[in-house]
Amino acid sequence: MARRKRMIYDPPGSRKRRRGSASHGSGEIFLSRRMFIAKAGVVAVFSGLAARLGVLQLVRGEEYKTQAADNVIRSELLPAPRGMILDRQGRPLARNRRAWEVRVVKGDLPLDAVEQRRVLDMLISALQLEDVVAIRPKGVPRGSRDTVLQRVVDMMGYRDQALIDREVQRWLREWPNKLVQVANVSLDDAARFRAASAELPGVVVMNEIDFLVENIWDKRLPIAVKTDVPREVALKLEANSMYMPGVYVDDTALAREYPAGEVMSHVLGYVRTIDGASLDDLRNRDVNNERIYDQNDRIGMEGLEQALESQLRGVKGTRSIEVDANGVVMRTVPSSEIPAQEGQSVRLTIDLELQNAVGNALRKGIERAAAGKEEVNRERAAENKEAWTVPNSGSAVAYDPRTGEVLAMVSYPYYDNQLFVTGISERKWSEYMAPEKGKAFLNRAVNELYPPGSTFKIFLAASALHHGTVQTSDTHVCRGAIRVPNEANLSQGLPMACWVGWQGGEHDALDLYGAIEQSCDTYFYNVAVSRTEMVYTPESVFYYDWNLLSEQVVSDTRHVFDGLGIEPLAEDMQNRFWFGKATEIEILGEATGLFPDPAWKEENIGDGDGWAVGDTLNVSIGQGETKVTPLQLTMNTAALANGGSFPKPHLVHEWIDAEGNARPVEVEEMGKLDIDSDHIEIVVEGMRRVVHVETGTANRTRISDGVFETKWPLTNPEAEEEILIAGKTGTAEFGQIDDIGARDSHGWFTCFAPLAAPEIAVSVVIEAGGEGSTYAVPVVDEILRAWFEINGTRQRGTVLSQGVMGQTGEASPTPDATPGATPAASPVPATPVAD
Template sequence: MARRKRIPYDPPHKHKRRRRRSEFMRADQIFLSRRMMIAKAGVVAAFGALATRLGVMQLRQGDAYRAQAQENTIRQVSVPAPRGLILDREGRRLAENRRAWEVRVTKSELPEEGTDERRRVIATLISALSLEDVLAIRPSAVPRGSQETVLSRVATMMGYTDEQRFSAMSSWMDQINSRASYIRVTQLSIDGSARFRAASPELPGVMVMNELEYLIESVWAPARPVTVKQDVPRDVALQLRANAMYLPGVEVDDTAMARVYTGGEVMSHIIGYVQPIDAAALYDPRNMSPARNRIYDQNDVIGQAGLEDSLEDYLRGVKGSLFEEVDVNGVRTRIIPNTEREPEPGDNVTLTIDLEFQRAIGMALEKGIERAVEKKREENAERAALGLSEWKIPNSGAVVAYDPRNGDVLGMVSYPYYDNQLFVSGLSGRKWAEYQNPDKGKAFVNRAVSELYPPGSTFKLFLAASALSRGTLTTDQTYNCRGAIRVPYTFNIAEGTNYACWVAWQGGTPHEVTDVYGAITESCDVFFYNTAVEYIEPEGGLGPVYYWDYNLNQGRIVSDEKHVFDGLGIDALAEDMQTKFWFGRRTGIELPEVAGLMPDPAWKRETFADGQSWVVGDTINVSIGQGDLTCTPLQLALNTGAMGMGGRYFRPHLVSQRVDADENVTAIGAEKIGDFEIDPVHVDVVRESMRRVCHTSQEVPDQSKWPLTNPPDEEDPIIIGGKTGTAEYGVPDDGYENEELNTYARDTHAWFTCYAPWDEPEIAVSVVLEAGGDGLAVSLPVADEVLRAYFELTGRRERGRVLFREKLPI
């Protein structure tokens, strides 16, 4: 039986129903298709444009872009010139250069301003480098018309004196008128920062900012690095370098050259220091080349004080340059051959100063100040018992040693010193405030040339010489000192002004009858009152101006005799002091100096608003080196040396020679600048009187006054000519209940000036101790130690009493 054929089962769910394509497309399908076509066309167009642009760049502009790419990788770099060395007269290095770590910042490579990343980088540097706050002025933020008011307030808050205020405000105004975006006023201590921040709402344009922030904001070329700190400790520098990838814009360089001051603090006022250049110096026309190009970059250092400043043109050298290739990270890959121009080192400068002698002078001055402190404390105890206020405790002074034969400055010390190395390694705000503090001696002031003092009785030497030369004084002339004089008022002769001799207000015995030799030796004030005040007949027919002898202790006139003045006169005196002698004018030394003042009637009329007239009392004050008469220790040493030399003046100088990079030597020789042209007979009168101040005999030295220069065991006497000076200053005493006991005495500066040897001068020395008291008691011993050191140095005295037995190594 045939089998039936099975019909296979075909389940319906396995069949896919095919939809029949519609002959028409829906609207949404048409829209999607168009979008795809537009997108594809856009892509094709973009690639076409890109291909076209690439073709143009490669085929038509290829050379230009290759040059631009090369320019981006090859850059010109200036190569700093080694700064010239400063040497003492024996060749010892006082200022040199050494390799050091330096941290720089490039503003354009820092993270974007206002970001956390930038704040982190700034904070890291401030912490690592111990950067402190500075006081700055933003000129554009100071309202026009209120600049003087704002600057005056800043100067007041800084505690400046009138002289400092004038100088600072002039400097700030100059910088405001320049293109400087910020002006750095000073570094601030923590307390100073707080004070100025609190006052900032009242001081528009004045701000407290960190030193790093100031540097970043004040750069004139953001793409160029600016030095943040020099002479960075090695461990700090290495730590920063190890984190370089986290400090964008920060560069750590171990090939920088830092200035090193090896002479010590005793040389600080002479040498000065260097600092990074500020905006005022950067844009100063004097710091431009003849082609009006800048000599300096924002990363350079420049001399800021002392010889570093005044000899900047010689010390800085001439920069070199090269072209270098750098990678994308700014790291040098190679120096382009034949593009290097070597820098020219600055001149090496040799001074007239011997470091060994300079240090000996410093030690002598410090010991002198210590002696003055002891005496002043004893004196203040006595004053306290009398109910009088205390006088100032001494903390400062100056010594100048000068060779009158050629003008060499052998030594120049101003105390207190400052550490000029701190301006390289970093000066804290606390230290800056200490150096500026008047109560601690104003360490930045070079008292030898920049501080003025009344010369006191040392001035009598030059008054005597002037009066002798003009014939108003002779060696036979005498005056009687009864302790004081009374000059009656022209409008009421029953009253008058008392002028005491120093012996009266010290309770001593009057000098009585004395001539010019005795007057200089004993420093009689009454004698020099008569020497200076001219014959005057005031209007009104009352006769010539005269005085009575007066007893200060008894408070009465002690003689009916009228003594008519018939001396030199202020006009002749002022003329001689400013033409024959060297008062009231600068010496021309290489350091910034002040001229001092020789007052006269014209000066007084011009100085005082109400046109005050010159009176007899003014001449009396000047006659004893008081009143408005002022000079510097250098001027006094110069005049003293000229007296010893018979009238010849040589310009004082600190530099003996300069040697350039090619070893060409420029010697600085003696420069005669004047002669006071006084008859040698009259000069000898003064010189003999100076000898009597120091010695009672021409052959035998006074060993009690000169225990170091002329000790008993020395057979070779060194005769010295000199003069003491005790110059009053400050507020006069009037504390006694009994008016007649009031001498109106004031605190005093202690002077001594001298030259030696007396017959053939080699050295002139001037010493001043501020508020030191008696010149004979405290300043003469300083001069004795200085002279001993000098004669040990020259071999006339055996080494060991002042100098070490072994010479200071070179």
């Protein structure tokens, strides 16, 4: 078949232009049907795009313009610097420091699950994030919540009931959240919880970053994963930011710093990231009912950080920022910024130098008491008796009786509040929580209650003098113990010992001064019990003298009680003195204490027997249900020092605003003792004899037969003018009675000085510390020496360093200042020589 020849097409006029030119040949342009179709398709596509663009711009232009503006202009909160906490000399106790912080924005994390897991695992590795045990409330079967929580408590190893109650309450407050964090756990504990998962419905183990991401309520909000990240780690994360979408590194974060060390831990508390319950708490709303916190905020927990939260936190600022599609800040919108208001700073009444000295003295006193108790336990073991508690804790409070300012407040053992800034480990948390380690989180100065023991006798004496039921000349004979006959059978009865009776001793005849000086229990039994004290026989209440060792009545002589009686005594302690009610110091959760009376017993014990003579006998020597905090005891002792007033105990000396303007806290008087000054002076004279008369329980230590040393080698060394001290020892029994009627005991001493013009009142308790005269007194000796070195009455260098502590707090107490006699010297612990 012959090939058809193609027709050459020349557009009109082209031949004329090409006249004389060469032929087109293969360069000719050809048209085909396929080219027409292609061009038509292109035209159709662009027409559609043009139409769509028209709709976007003309029909919905305003809508998208508004959306675009919302996307690029964002409102940003500006954090407010937290106020500083200073000691009374201006030394920093809590301050802010710039730190590296790693944050996660959930909305910016990869959507792909595998890719998101890769990013989070990189963070876990870089920041060494721990696992946490958490509860997913929706996963807990209905009706099983309490059972599951109890199993969690058991597996965490919590044994202290106060700790259990606090933790369970926290979990329940956070129950509305997606997840409730129980605690950070070690790898071993994480494995235990995973193995027990079948018995713990709703309980999960996950890394803390997974907990944070899952619990985030606003996916656009940056959540702090870790603060105070090491610089090299932060820079590595920043260098790899393109591989870790949603992870941001900030070098402008503020980390809380506690430069004063652990000795201030209970006073200051700490800050930590806010929990869900606090975030939703209606009390944490502003006047517009808006949250004042977000998930990234840190709030004060415990101590003054918690109590002064509203003043310290400041007020956040705001600004508008322009961001690109990737969330990168391009600029701050002009005139949009409202600056944050820095929190108020606070200067405390506490002197850090004295606080360090008090802590050092208390620690050494506890160590001495522990050594003494171990010796006692070796003797008890040889007699097949149960061991008594070895001391590991205690408290000391120093207080200005003129103003109510707390000069020092120590609870031992301490904890490291700085760990809550960087993240506390599960191991350390468990150690702090363990009762055998002393329950370090407990602020014993204001949150723990103890029987006051014989320190209570000075307040009983003041009350009885006020009511006229005792005179200074009233004499009672102590034979070491008494026995109050049973009203149903006079041949039987309740033996009540005087402390000296346990060694077969007796005080013989004593007046009121001598009874305070030698802390005679028998005398104060007579001061407290009335002749009609809750008895159901026509006879007056009486007792026989009793020998503890022979368990025989010394004589048939009946000694009739003729003392104050429980009703007026309880009325005075509850309403005249400051027992059984809070001191209202700034720290939250203060224990109120207790002074029992018949109505209280009926309501709380209700054994049907009612108040008995034995109850009043116990109360008279600070035993039974009587409970006080160290701060309460100090406050009441101070009322004797200042003539009968109760200035409100406080820790805040003055507030300081951002401009440096100071606003002092005014002294607030809470009440008057309303006891005649002559009666107070009688009690104070007895307290002076406790310290400065040879037979006083806090005067001297027996080293061996006929060899004694002063108990005050630091405060009153030889060749220096004597500083007069008024004090009272106390040995407060607790625990089970052994086969001979003895019990373990706490050691107390409370006092004030100088006698003529009191400027400091001090109370010390050593838990399970035995005799107050043996172990608590040397602690107070060192505390008073430190105070008198600070105020210039004594030369520096014995307890404190030669140089005054600087503004950075670099100087510290001389560790073991022992001029002359060693304060640690004590009699054989098994043979107490004083109350």
